[in-house]
Amino acid sequence: MRTKAQAQKVSDLTGGKVLLDDGKPTRKVALAGDFEQYRDALESVSVLFGLCDDTGEKAPTGWTVTGASFELEWPKDPKSASLIRSHFGARRVAYNWALAKVKSDMEAKKRDASCPSTPWTLEALRKQWNQEKDEVAPWWATNSKECYASGIADLVQALSNWSSSKHGSRKGKKVGFPKFKSKRKDQNRVRFT
Template sequence: MQLCDDTGEKVPTGWTVTGASFEVEWPKDPQSASLVWSHFGARRFAYNWALAKVKSDMDAKRTDVSYPSTPWTLEALPKRWNQEKNEVAPWWGDNSKEAYASGIADLVRALSNWSSSKHGRRKGRKVGFPKFKSKRKDRNRVRFTTGTMGFEDDHRTIVLPMIGALRSMENTRRIQRHLAKNNARVASNLFLTH
């Protein structure tokens, strides 16, 4: 387990903990592993769906400047997703809503980086317009910010929404002590795979 401050440095005892990272074992149960893969795919699907909407809106705006396009925000794109999800992804309920929100948030960030780069407000190398994500090249990940997240009493199990319990390769006791004393709270989990 690694406890770090907002600069990434290890936190000495007594300091405020702002982040903790745990490596988890890949689920041995095929059904659990399939559920994790499904969440990764749901994030990628939502990203690609939102990017298709943005491109479609941009094309429509070129031919008709009065076309009412959806703003590239964390409020507008998820709202449009919620209006269309039953039609475009009737299986959406098989995964946590956080998987879809995570994909849309990734696209909003990518669009913001592109726009800032294009207008000279972003330092560093130029950032291109976002591209569609493929299963083969996309880095599998999903972020959970709501739902049942926590740790089990064995100090080795992390619980994520819809996915359930995953075994940590590190002991979670230190962070659980902070949680028990109300010195910390679980605000966001990011689950990654290589």
């Protein structure tokens, strides 16, 4: 639940048990049985997920949701935690590789305008990644391919934001050219389609 008070309210309505951490109540409630039997009680306390369009606006009645975002509890098992960190790192590697590719293409274009370059699309950069991944990241198979795809997609979006900002078609403050992601500063995230 979003708050400890909501967790307690759900516990009272469902007969579930508020989970404790070091003897203190958390925002988590353990429920016995099928989730559907508790749905009405849960939704009376908190909407579990808001249905929104791509801009974050509430989706009108009748729309179909094609995706949802979830925040997962961090595993206590070191092996599982390491695997998740590996997926975050894989996304960052693909992002940085794609940015390096774009920058090297731009430099080559400056020297020779006839030099071919990879288009700034997810499809083109993923195809190029698949051709080079054995050399760039020989360990690539230990992670989901979606990690790499989400890193490249993040760069494509960043390049689009920069380009539209540069040409004045993007509202708001100016957006700079994308920068390489560091392990310390990058937000740990990954998407799976």
